[in-house]
Amino acid sequence: MRTHISRWIFRVLTLCVVGPLCASFASGVRSIDGAEHASFLVSQSIGAGAAVLAVTLGIVVILGVVIARVTTRREAMLNMAFIFGWVAWTGGRMGDLFRAQQGGFVLLAIEGTVIGLAVMMVLKLSSRGDADDEPMTSLDCKAILNMPELMALGAAMIAAIAAAWAFGRTDLPGQSLWATFAGGIVAGLVGAMVLKSNEKDMHERSHTMIPMVIGVMLAGVVSPLIGMVSPGPGGMLESIASGSMPGWLAVSPISWAAGALLGVPIGWGWLESTVAMQESHTQTA
16 A cells, blocks of 8 residues: 555656656757757757756656665656656757757767666666566666577667657657657567567576667667668758658657657566466466
């Protein structure tokens, strides 16, 4: 009962207080032409943007670890997604960012890396590694390097980029969040299928959704690097003007993190519940 009440207290706190507060901090970051921010590092001042990013991630890390300790890591992931979602929702459009500066691809990749590392820090600091720990959300760096987990991570990354391309029709913040949310769901589903198909190679290791979460956040690192080649700095303005900017470039780095934390558990849960129902029917047949 106490844990249930704590969960709702944290949700109200992140949705109504911390999320808007972080979004307010982020709104002070402006793009090179003075427009609303769309990225922390591709801005008028990299130093100022990096400072705001550090403050935002510091709040997220501290609150995430506290929530994970008091309730569960799954709950911490949800609340971190709320905060990231607030910042992404109130941010500017990626098209405006690329109009002001056709480059910035490497800085976007660095920003995505920093945000991803902050999320992994929360998961690692709250992972005990004992028998009573939550296996589905436990971060074991050595286990992720096993072949089934690496395959799931890669499949999740590709699925997330494909979903962002399919659903990211415009660079409106709400559309971008939807694209990464859908990408997270698809990545969680595809990654879980990959792990399930390699179940015989898992031995006694518990399944975990963390490789898929990392895969979606890694998509936020790889996507701008792909943009360096296609459409490239020279083709960005043309693609924006024609409305053909690839969906994976219409998404801000922080949107990728929100989609990973919010969407992956849903996609993972869909497959897990389906498998559980099939096993139940098999046992009763």
